[in-house]
Amino acid sequence: MMNQNNDNFTEQDGLNINADENVSGTEHLNDPIEETQLNALEAELNESKDKYLRLAAEFDNFRKRTAKERIELFQTAGKDIITDLLDVLDDVDRASKEVEESSDAHLKQGVSLIFNKLKNILQSKGLKAMEAKGVAFDPELHEAITEIPAPTEDLQGKIVDEISKGYYLNDKIIRHAKVVVGK
Template sequence: MNQNSDNFTEQEGMNVNENTNEQEGLNINVDDNVSGTEHLNEPVEESPLSALEAELNESKDKYLRLAAEFDNFRKRTARERIELLQTAGKEVIVDLLDVLDDIDRATKELEASADKSLSQGVSLIFNKFRNILQARGLKVMEAVGTDFDPELHEAVTQIEVNDESKKGKVVDEVIKGYYLNDKIIRHAKVVVGK
Protein backbone atom coordinates (compact mmCIF):
# COMPACT_ATOMS: atom_id res chain seq x y z
CA MET A 1 0.00 0.00 0.00
CA ASN A 2 2.91 2.29 0.51
CA GLN A 3 3.88 2.02 -3.14
CA ASN A 4 0.41 3.00 -4.33
CA SER A 5 0.32 5.97 -2.04
CA ASP A 6 3.79 7.04 -3.26
CA ASN A 7 2.72 6.81 -6.93
CA PHE A 8 -0.41 8.77 -6.21
CA THR A 9 1.56 11.49 -4.48
CA GLU A 10 3.99 11.79 -7.40
CA GLN A 11 1.13 12.15 -9.90
CA GLU A 12 -0.48 14.83 -7.77
CA GLY A 13 2.89 16.63 -7.61
CA MET A 14 3.17 16.62 -11.39
CA ASN A 15 -0.29 18.02 -11.81
CA VAL A 16 0.49 20.71 -9.27
CA ASN A 17 3.68 21.67 -11.20
CA GLU A 18 1.84 21.86 -14.54
CA ASN A 19 -0.90 23.97 -13.05
CA THR A 20 1.67 26.28 -11.49
CA ASN A 21 3.45 26.75 -14.86
CA GLU A 22 0.18 27.49 -16.63
CA GLN A 23 -0.80 29.98 -13.99
CA GLU A 24 2.53 31.78 -14.31
CA GLY A 25 1.95 32.07 -18.11
CA LEU A 26 4.50 29.46 -19.12
CA ASN A 27 3.32 26.49 -21.07
CA ILE A 28 6.05 24.36 -22.53
CA ASN A 29 3.66 22.74 -25.01
CA VAL A 30 2.78 26.02 -26.76
CA ASP A 31 4.16 26.67 -30.27
CA ASP A 32 6.95 29.24 -30.62
CA ASN A 33 5.03 31.11 -33.33
CA VAL A 34 2.44 32.16 -30.82
CA SER A 35 5.04 34.10 -28.90
CA GLY A 36 6.17 35.84 -32.14
CA THR A 37 9.44 34.07 -32.81
CA GLU A 38 10.05 32.40 -36.17
CA HIS A 39 11.38 28.95 -36.79
CA LEU A 40 14.96 28.93 -38.03
CA ASN A 41 14.25 26.01 -40.35
CA GLU A 42 11.81 27.94 -42.52
CA PRO A 43 13.33 29.37 -45.73
CA VAL A 44 13.89 33.10 -45.81
CA GLU A 45 12.44 34.79 -48.86
CA GLU A 46 15.10 36.41 -51.05
CA SER A 47 14.78 39.94 -52.15
CA PRO A 48 14.83 40.59 -55.93
CA LEU A 49 18.17 42.37 -55.57
CA SER A 50 19.91 39.42 -53.91
CA ALA A 51 18.44 37.07 -56.55
CA LEU A 52 19.88 39.26 -59.32
CA GLU A 53 23.26 39.40 -57.57
CA ALA A 54 23.33 35.60 -57.31
CA GLU A 55 22.44 35.30 -61.00
CA LEU A 56 25.15 37.83 -61.91
CA ASN A 57 27.77 35.94 -59.87
CA GLU A 58 26.76 32.69 -61.55
CA SER A 59 27.07 34.31 -65.00
CA LYS A 60 30.51 35.71 -64.12
CA ASP A 61 31.64 32.29 -62.94
CA LYS A 62 30.43 30.64 -66.17
CA TYR A 63 32.19 33.32 -68.24
CA LEU A 64 35.49 32.89 -66.39
CA ARG A 65 35.35 29.11 -66.76
CA LEU A 66 34.56 29.39 -70.47
CA ALA A 67 37.40 31.87 -70.98
CA ALA A 68 39.83 29.57 -69.14
CA GLU A 69 38.71 26.56 -71.20
CA PHE A 70 39.20 28.50 -74.43
CA ASP A 71 42.65 29.67 -73.35
CA ASN A 72 43.67 26.09 -72.53
CA PHE A 73 42.31 24.92 -75.90
CA ARG A 74 44.25 27.65 -77.73
CA LYS A 75 47.51 26.78 -75.94
CA ARG A 76 47.05 23.04 -76.52
CA THR A 77 46.36 23.43 -80.25
CA ALA A 78 49.33 25.80 -80.66
CA ARG A 79 51.60 23.27 -78.91
CA GLU A 80 50.24 20.40 -81.04
CA ARG A 81 50.74 22.47 -84.20
CA ILE A 82 54.38 23.19 -83.33
CA GLU A 83 55.01 19.50 -82.60
CA LEU A 84 53.35 18.54 -85.88
CA LEU A 85 55.46 20.99 -87.86
CA GLN A 86 58.64 19.77 -86.17
CA THR A 87 57.95 16.12 -86.89
CA ALA A 88 55.96 16.46 -90.13
CA GLY A 89 58.76 15.12 -92.30
CA LYS A 90 60.05 12.63 -89.77
CA GLU A 91 59.24 9.53 -91.85
CA VAL A 92 60.87 10.97 -94.95
CA ILE A 93 63.98 12.00 -93.03
CA VAL A 94 64.22 8.58 -91.36
CA ASP A 95 64.05 6.97 -94.81
CA LEU A 96 66.80 9.32 -96.06
CA LEU A 97 69.17 8.32 -93.25
CA ASP A 98 70.20 5.20 -95.19
CA VAL A 99 71.00 7.41 -98.18
CA LEU A 100 73.01 9.68 -95.89
CA ASP A 101 75.01 6.66 -94.67
CA ASP A 102 75.75 5.75 -98.30
CA ILE A 103 76.85 9.33 -98.96
CA ASP A 104 79.30 9.16 -96.04
CA ARG A 105 80.81 5.93 -97.41
CA ALA A 106 81.02 7.38 -100.92
CA THR A 107 82.72 10.52 -99.59
CA LYS A 108 85.44 8.41 -97.95
CA GLU A 109 86.03 6.53 -101.23
CA LEU A 110 86.10 9.77 -103.26
CA GLU A 111 88.74 11.25 -100.95
CA ALA A 112 90.96 8.29 -101.73
CA SER A 113 90.45 8.57 -105.52
CA ALA A 114 92.90 10.30 -107.84
CA ASP A 115 90.32 12.45 -109.64
CA LYS A 116 90.09 15.57 -107.43
CA SER A 117 87.67 17.53 -109.65
CA LEU A 118 85.11 14.71 -109.52
CA SER A 119 85.63 14.37 -105.78
CA GLN A 120 85.05 18.10 -105.21
CA GLY A 121 81.89 18.18 -107.37
CA VAL A 122 80.31 15.21 -105.64
CA SER A 123 81.30 16.58 -102.20
CA LEU A 124 79.47 19.85 -103.01
CA ILE A 125 76.29 17.89 -103.80
CA PHE A 126 76.61 15.78 -100.67
CA ASN A 127 77.22 18.83 -98.48
CA LYS A 128 74.17 20.56 -99.94
CA PHE A 129 72.08 17.50 -99.12
CA ARG A 130 73.41 17.42 -95.52
CA ASN A 131 72.74 21.15 -95.09
CA ILE A 132 69.13 20.76 -96.22
CA LEU A 133 68.57 17.99 -93.68
CA GLN A 134 70.26 20.03 -90.94
CA ALA A 135 67.98 22.96 -91.74
CA ARG A 136 65.03 20.62 -91.12
CA GLY A 137 66.35 19.82 -87.62
CA LEU A 138 68.53 16.76 -88.27
CA LYS A 139 71.63 16.56 -86.09
CA VAL A 140 74.35 13.91 -85.96
CA MET A 141 74.92 12.17 -82.63
CA GLU A 142 78.56 12.29 -81.57
CA ALA A 143 79.32 8.89 -80.05
CA VAL A 144 83.01 7.99 -80.47
CA GLY A 145 84.97 8.69 -77.28
CA THR A 146 81.89 9.21 -75.08
CA ASP A 147 80.69 6.97 -72.27
CA PHE A 148 78.37 4.19 -73.39
CA ASP A 149 74.76 5.21 -72.72
CA PRO A 150 72.05 2.61 -73.47
CA GLU A 151 69.55 5.44 -73.92
CA LEU A 152 71.57 6.78 -76.87
CA HIS A 153 73.67 3.87 -78.12
CA GLU A 154 73.06 0.32 -79.23
CA ALA A 155 76.07 -1.89 -78.50
CA VAL A 156 76.86 -4.17 -81.43
CA THR A 157 79.89 -5.75 -79.79
CA GLN A 158 82.57 -5.27 -77.15
CA ILE A 159 86.30 -5.42 -77.74
CA GLU A 160 89.27 -5.68 -75.40
CA VAL A 161 91.18 -2.42 -75.00
CA ASN A 162 94.61 -1.92 -73.46
CA ASP A 163 93.98 1.66 -72.40
CA GLU A 164 92.05 1.86 -69.10
CA SER A 165 90.53 5.21 -70.10
CA LYS A 166 88.66 3.58 -73.03
CA LYS A 167 86.92 0.95 -70.92
CA GLY A 168 83.15 1.51 -70.91
CA LYS A 169 83.50 4.08 -73.70
CA VAL A 170 82.46 3.98 -77.34
CA VAL A 171 85.52 2.91 -79.35
CA ASP A 172 84.00 2.80 -82.84
CA GLU A 173 80.76 3.71 -84.55
CA VAL A 174 79.23 1.22 -86.98
CA ILE A 175 76.13 3.28 -87.85
CA LYS A 176 75.66 6.93 -86.84
CA GLY A 177 72.84 8.01 -84.58
CA TYR A 178 70.68 11.05 -85.33
CA TYR A 179 68.46 13.54 -83.55
CA LEU A 180 65.50 15.30 -85.13
CA ASN A 181 64.68 18.48 -83.21
CA ASP A 182 66.48 17.10 -80.15
CA LYS A 183 64.56 13.81 -80.21
CA ILE A 184 66.36 10.60 -81.03
CA ILE A 185 65.20 9.13 -84.33
CA ARG A 186 67.98 6.56 -84.66
CA HIS A 187 70.29 5.13 -82.00
CA ALA A 188 73.97 4.87 -82.82
CA LYS A 189 75.24 1.31 -83.29
CA VAL A 190 78.59 1.23 -81.56
CA VAL A 191 81.51 -0.90 -80.42
CA VAL A 192 82.28 -0.61 -76.72
CA GLY A 193 85.63 -1.14 -75.04
CA LYS A 194 85.98 -3.56 -72.17
Protein backbone atom coordinates in the same frame (compact mmCIF):
# COMPACT_ATOMS: atom_id res chain seq x y z
CA MET B 1 -2.88 78.34 -58.30
CA MET B 2 -2.02 76.01 -61.08
CA ASN B 3 0.39 74.09 -58.89
CA GLN B 4 -2.22 73.40 -56.29
CA ASN B 5 -4.60 72.07 -58.89
CA ASN B 6 -1.92 69.72 -60.28
CA ASP B 7 -1.14 68.38 -56.79
CA ASN B 8 -4.80 67.82 -56.09
CA PHE B 9 -5.30 66.13 -59.39
CA THR B 10 -2.60 63.57 -58.80
CA GLU B 11 -3.71 62.87 -55.25
CA GLN B 12 -7.34 62.47 -56.26
CA ASP B 13 -6.48 59.91 -58.94
CA GLY B 14 -4.35 57.87 -56.54
CA LEU B 15 -1.15 58.82 -58.27
CA ASN B 16 0.70 60.41 -55.39
CA ILE B 17 4.34 60.41 -56.38
CA ASN B 18 5.54 60.60 -52.82
CA ALA B 19 3.58 57.53 -51.70
CA ASP B 20 5.26 54.63 -49.93
CA GLU B 21 6.33 51.79 -52.24
CA ASN B 22 4.63 49.16 -50.11
CA VAL B 23 1.29 50.68 -50.98
CA SER B 24 1.83 50.04 -54.68
CA GLY B 25 1.97 46.25 -54.22
CA THR B 26 5.72 45.64 -53.95
CA GLU B 27 5.78 44.61 -50.33
CA HIS B 28 7.10 41.12 -51.27
CA LEU B 29 10.44 42.70 -52.30
CA ASN B 30 11.11 43.79 -48.75
CA ASP B 31 10.30 40.42 -47.17
CA PRO B 32 13.32 38.87 -45.48
CA ILE B 33 14.69 35.83 -47.35
CA GLU B 34 14.83 32.76 -45.22
CA GLU B 35 18.28 31.76 -43.98
CA THR B 36 18.14 28.34 -45.69
CA GLN B 37 17.26 29.88 -49.05
CA LEU B 38 20.15 32.32 -48.71
CA ASN B 39 22.58 29.50 -47.89
CA ALA B 40 21.28 27.45 -50.80
CA LEU B 41 21.71 30.36 -53.19
CA GLU B 42 25.24 31.04 -51.91
CA ALA B 43 26.16 27.36 -52.32
CA GLU B 44 24.76 27.37 -55.85
CA LEU B 45 26.68 30.54 -56.67
CA ASN B 46 29.93 29.07 -55.30
CA GLU B 47 29.36 25.88 -57.28
CA SER B 48 28.75 27.86 -60.47
CA LYS B 49 31.91 29.92 -59.86
CA ASP B 50 33.91 26.73 -59.31
CA LYS B 51 32.55 25.16 -62.50
CA TYR B 52 33.34 28.32 -64.44
CA LEU B 53 36.93 28.48 -63.13
CA ARG B 54 37.52 24.81 -63.88
CA LEU B 55 36.08 25.17 -67.37
CA ALA B 56 38.22 28.24 -68.05
CA ALA B 57 41.36 26.44 -66.81
CA GLU B 58 40.52 23.37 -68.88
CA PHE B 59 40.03 25.48 -71.99
CA ASP B 60 43.32 27.30 -71.38
CA ASN B 61 45.13 23.96 -71.03
CA PHE B 62 43.46 22.70 -74.22
CA ARG B 63 44.53 25.84 -76.10
CA LYS B 64 48.14 25.53 -74.91
CA ARG B 65 48.26 21.79 -75.68
CA THR B 66 46.93 22.21 -79.22
CA ALA B 67 49.35 25.08 -79.89
CA LYS B 68 52.24 22.90 -78.72
CA GLU B 69 51.06 19.95 -80.82
CA ARG B 70 50.75 22.20 -83.86
CA ILE B 71 54.32 23.47 -83.44
CA GLU B 72 55.59 19.90 -83.04
CA LEU B 73 53.66 18.84 -86.14
CA PHE B 74 55.27 21.58 -88.22
CA GLN B 75 58.72 20.71 -86.88
CA THR B 76 58.43 17.02 -87.67
CA ALA B 77 56.29 17.23 -90.81
CA GLY B 78 59.02 15.79 -93.04
CA LYS B 79 60.22 13.22 -90.51
CA ASP B 80 59.33 10.20 -92.67
CA ILE B 81 61.12 11.53 -95.74
CA ILE B 82 64.17 12.58 -93.77
CA THR B 83 64.29 9.21 -92.01
CA ASP B 84 64.22 7.48 -95.41
CA LEU B 85 67.03 9.74 -96.63
CA LEU B 86 69.28 8.78 -93.69
CA ASP B 87 70.24 5.54 -95.47
CA VAL B 88 71.17 7.57 -98.56
CA LEU B 89 73.17 9.94 -96.35
CA ASP B 90 75.04 6.96 -94.87
CA ASP B 91 75.80 5.63 -98.38
CA VAL B 92 77.03 9.04 -99.53
CA ASP B 93 79.23 9.27 -96.43
CA ARG B 94 80.77 5.85 -97.18
CA ALA B 95 81.24 6.80 -100.84
CA SER B 96 82.89 10.04 -99.79
CA LYS B 97 85.40 8.15 -97.63
CA GLU B 98 86.20 5.78 -100.50
CA VAL B 99 86.62 8.62 -102.97
CA GLU B 100 89.06 10.35 -100.62
CA GLU B 101 91.47 7.48 -101.29
CA SER B 102 91.09 7.98 -105.04
CA SER B 103 93.65 9.94 -107.02
CA ASP B 104 91.08 11.62 -109.30
CA ALA B 105 90.69 15.23 -108.04
CA HIS B 106 87.55 15.90 -110.11
CA LEU B 107 85.83 12.84 -108.68
CA LYS B 108 86.72 13.94 -105.14
CA GLN B 109 85.43 17.43 -105.75
CA GLY B 110 82.16 16.26 -107.38
CA VAL B 111 81.29 13.78 -104.65
CA SER B 112 82.22 16.34 -102.00
CA LEU B 113 79.91 18.94 -103.58
CA ILE B 114 76.99 16.51 -103.74
CA PHE B 115 77.55 15.29 -100.20
CA ASN B 116 77.80 18.82 -98.79
CA LYS B 117 74.69 19.97 -100.65
CA LEU B 118 72.64 17.02 -99.35
CA LYS B 119 73.98 17.53 -95.84
CA ASN B 120 73.23 21.30 -95.88
CA ILE B 121 69.68 20.77 -97.13
CA LEU B 122 68.95 18.23 -94.42
CA GLN B 123 70.52 20.46 -91.76
CA SER B 124 68.34 23.36 -92.87
CA LYS B 125 65.31 21.13 -92.22
CA GLY B 126 66.49 20.51 -88.63
CA LEU B 127 68.60 17.36 -89.01
CA LYS B 128 71.65 17.15 -86.77
CA ALA B 129 74.16 14.30 -86.48
CA MET B 130 74.77 12.81 -83.06
CA GLU B 131 78.34 12.79 -81.76
CA ALA B 132 79.02 9.35 -80.35
CA LYS B 133 82.66 8.28 -80.65
CA GLY B 134 84.56 8.67 -77.36
CA VAL B 135 81.41 9.65 -75.45
CA ALA B 136 80.06 7.73 -72.44
CA PHE B 137 77.47 5.13 -73.46
CA ASP B 138 73.90 6.33 -72.89
CA PRO B 139 71.13 3.79 -73.61
CA GLU B 140 68.70 6.66 -74.24
CA LEU B 141 70.83 7.84 -77.18
CA HIS B 142 72.85 4.83 -78.31
CA GLU B 143 72.15 1.26 -79.34
CA ALA B 144 74.99 -1.04 -78.31
CA ILE B 145 75.75 -3.61 -81.00
CA THR B 146 78.56 -5.27 -79.11
CA GLU B 147 81.10 -4.81 -76.33
CA ILE B 148 84.82 -5.24 -76.79
CA PRO B 149 87.73 -4.91 -74.39
CA ALA B 150 88.62 -1.24 -74.17
CA PRO B 151 91.89 -0.44 -75.99
CA THR B 152 92.79 2.04 -73.24
CA GLU B 153 91.72 2.51 -69.64
CA ASP B 154 89.94 5.81 -70.35
CA LEU B 155 87.64 4.19 -72.98
CA GLN B 156 85.98 1.80 -70.51
CA GLY B 157 82.22 2.37 -70.57
CA LYS B 158 82.63 4.70 -73.53
CA ILE B 159 81.93 4.30 -77.21
CA VAL B 160 84.90 2.87 -79.08
CA ASP B 161 83.43 2.72 -82.60
CA GLU B 162 80.32 3.93 -84.38
CA ILE B 163 78.65 1.49 -86.79
CA SER B 164 75.94 3.93 -87.94
CA LYS B 165 75.34 7.52 -86.93
CA GLY B 166 72.45 8.67 -84.81
CA TYR B 167 70.46 11.72 -85.79
CA TYR B 168 68.25 14.36 -84.20
CA LEU B 169 65.43 16.14 -85.98
CA ASN B 170 64.71 19.43 -84.18
CA ASP B 171 66.27 18.06 -80.98
CA LYS B 172 64.24 14.83 -81.05
CA ILE B 173 65.96 11.54 -81.73
CA ILE B 174 64.89 10.00 -85.01
CA ARG B 175 67.62 7.35 -85.15
CA HIS B 176 69.79 5.99 -82.36
CA ALA B 177 73.50 5.60 -83.01
CA LYS B 178 74.61 1.97 -83.35
CA VAL B 179 77.86 1.69 -81.44
CA VAL B 180 80.55 -0.57 -80.06
CA VAL B 181 81.18 -0.07 -76.35
CA GLY B 182 84.48 -0.67 -74.52
CA LYS B 183 84.34 -2.76 -71.36
